[in-house]
Amino acid sequence: MGVAVLSGVIDGLNTRNSMSTSQLNTDDASGTSTPIDISSSQAIMEAKESCLPSKFLCTVNRSESAKSLRKTFDLLGDAGKQVNILQGGGVNVDAVRDSDVVLLCAKPQMAHTILNEPGMQEALANKLLISILAGVTITQIHSWVPKSTKVVRAMPNTPCKIREGMTVVSALPTDWVFEKELILAIFRSIGRCRFLEEKHFDACTALCGSGPAFAVTVLEAMADGGVMMGLPRAEAVELAAQSMQGIARMVLETGVHPAALKDSVTTPGGCTIAGLLALEDGKVRSTMARTIQVATSHASGLGQAKK
Ligand SMILES: NC(=O)C1=CN([C@@H]2O[C@H](COP(=O)(O)OP(=O)(O)OC[C@H]3O[C@@H](n4cnc5c(N)ncnc54)[C@H](OP(=O)(O)O)[C@@H]3O)[C@@H](O)[C@H]2O)C=CC1
């Protein structure tokens, strides 16, 4: 999506049609984990339903993208009909003018051009602008929009597509009470949401934005090992994926330290410790940690002028 614009923040309809329990597991703005109490969390969510936008305008650049997105939203039935896809000259400004909340989702290098389209400054006045652009700072965005525009950064990830995402949002001023509820309502409908200071955003971009690519590479490598030992490919991928999902959910839902979960499956003299030693020979810990370090450094350069 390019500039995805959410508008008409009023009571009533919203496009959310399903919720997974993982979303019920963080209940305050810091995202602190608490024991799951579905009944009370449900009540909180229902009370917050009124914060959800009920009308959505989504702009893209190419007509092929518009058609493809239309098909995607049509699959949602009535909920999908609330989303209008706009494409062509001037649609970004029209969409922003008709909206209360603006989600900026284009490539970092496009942001300045989009925010400087004729009429955009007036359209953005007093709006909440949520940018998912990697590496583009709030200070930079503030310099491109009117003073009255409220600017927030968010870093979601691809599992948002199945409502299992992780979104980090930049810390808000304490008096942005409505904005905070609105942001939580939007991003909790597609997974977990946590607020963190903007200074952590490059690390969040690496760990949470890029993290799914790193994790799925490990998953693929585990499946390759299974295939090497004779497992059919599809089953090897399923076994690796469910094993990774299962242990990740145990970390989130029990709060037990990952090392303790590793120890709990490691029988003395058994095959797990044999495999773990081979893994350590490959320096997997420093390789993974350095991966995040390198991606963080790279994220800080995105959206910045080349020196
Ligand atoms: N991919 C990820 O997992 C994550 C990405 N991000 C950030 O999201 C942003 C987008 O990345 P990604 O989704 O990978 O990129 P894509 O290329 O998939 O999406 C970019 C979108 O911007 C649209 N676009 C381009 N120019 C315009 C314009 N002038 N007006 C309106 N729309 C326009 C494109 O439309 P069209 O298709 O018609 O060209 C396309 O839909 C980046 O800033 C990235 O840093 C953040 C978190 C995670």
Ligand SMILES: O=C(O)[C@@H]1CCC=N1
């Ligand atoms: O690789 C990128 O630039 C984007 C940012 C986070 C995930 N993908």
